[in-house]
Amino acid sequence: MQSVLITGGNSGLGYQCARVIAAAQPQWHVVLASRDRAKTTEAARSLTAETGNANIVAAELDLASQESVRRLAASLKAAPPLSAIVCNAGMQFTDLKFTAEGNELTFAVNHLGHFLLVNLLLSHLSPPARIVVVGSATHDPEQFTGMPKPDYRHAQNAAKPELDVDAGTAGRRAYTTSKLCNMMFAYELSRQLSVRGDNAITVNAFDPGLMPGTGLARDYGSVQKFFWRFALPVLRLLPGVNSTSRSGENLARLVLDPTLEGTSGKYFVGRKAVASSKESYDEAKASELWASSLEMVSLA
Numbered sequence: 001m002q003s004v005l006i007t008g009g010n011s012g013l014g015y016q017c018a019r020v021i022a023a024a025q026p027q028w029h030v031v032l033a034s035r036d037r038a039k040t041t042e043a044a045r046s047l048t049a050e051t052g053n054a055n056i057v058a059a060e061l062d063l064a065s066q067e068s069v070r071r072l073a074a075s076l077k078a079a080p081p082l083s084a085i086v087c088n089a090g091m092q093f094t095d096l097k098f099t100a101e102g103n104e105l106t107f108a109v110n111h112l113g114h115f116l117l118v119n120l121l122l123s124h125l126s127p128p129a130r131i132v133v134v135g136s137a138t139h140d141p142e143q144f145t146g147m148p149k150p151d152y153r154h155a156q157n158a159a160k161p162e163l164d165v166d167a168g169t170a171g172r173r174a175y176t177t178s179k180l181c182n183m184m185f186a187y188e189l190s191r192q193l194s195v196r197g198d199n200a201i202t203v204n205a206f207d208p209g210l211m212p213g214t215g216l217a218r219d220y221g222s223v224q225k226f227f228w229r230f231a232l233p234v235l236r237l238l239p240g241v242n243s244t245s246r247s248g249e250n251l252a253r254l255v256l257d258p259t260l261e262g263t264s265g266k267y268f269v270g271r272k273a274v275a276s277s278k279e280s281y282d283e284a285k286a287s288e289l290w291a292s293s294l295e296m297v298s299l300a
């Protein structure tokens, strides 16, 4: 029995990725993990009806809470081993917010929660297994995305950014910085597995392209939200602008495609492996992020 865990599987990109995997592998257990229990249960029900896969389950996960991450990891360890983990859940805020544990919320959800979850579940992966981390073009200052450039100095600063930073961009900069952390995490884990000789567990990063209309901008003001939900989707014919179903297929492919067996440490934009930002390959920064993250989640 094989299983796959998809964080943020109750909507947007994660839901579409789950749909493709559940339909392609009707015997697989597909675990959708998000905060909103009712929405996740309904997502599992509708995916079961649509794909015929009777093994789709809803799980509760709040990546902002290390206790919640540990609870999910413990419950999954009692279930069939995992063939894949898709680190997809993500949030974007306009302002800086902080978790109960005192870490900046975007960094905590997009990076730290996934870092803890994957580390806790590494021993529960059944090789050959795949880990896919959803990043974003916004991690790369060379790409025109309309977002502030990431500002990664060190993990402590990402977790507790200086509060006198430009209030107008601080929340969105925390997002692009967290997406850079996603890239450095994926590459560092791939390197560590390779050094350990664990080549049957692969780790890749993925950029779905701009997918207007998802819940990612739910914290925005009403005008911005209007554009995100109704105006931007009209631009879907432009390059780099995608529907969630097209990007969901591309994300699912990184889990399913047999020709990608053994491919690790790559960054896929859509279906193509491309180079990510220069900073994302900075091994010293990635290793500092890793060591500090271990401390922040009490795994050091």
Ligand SMILES: NC(=O)c1ccc[n+]([C@@H]2O[C@H](COP(=O)([O-])OP(=O)(O)OC[C@H]3O[C@@H](n4cnc5c(N)ncnc54)[C@H](OP(=O)(O)O)[C@@H]3O)[C@@H](O)[C@H]2O)c1
Binding pocket: 007, 008, 009, 010, 011, 012, 013, 014, 033, 034, 035, 036, 037, 039, 061, 062, 063, 064, 087, 088, 089, 090, 091, 109, 134, 135, 136, 137, 207, 208, 209, 210, 211, 212, 214, 215, 216, 217
């Ligand atoms: N939309 C875009 O244009 C775009 C572009 C590039 C990259 N991305 C990336 O794509 C991924 C998916 O985003 P999306 O656009 O599909 O947005 P979405 O529709 O809002 O999906 C986000 C998912 O994450 C879950 N989530 C949010 N906070 C969580 C938390 N604290 N703990 C656990 N789950 C949480 C949400 O469920 P609950 O609210 O129920 O928890 C939801 O299922 C993100 O990593 C995002 O950065 C999106």
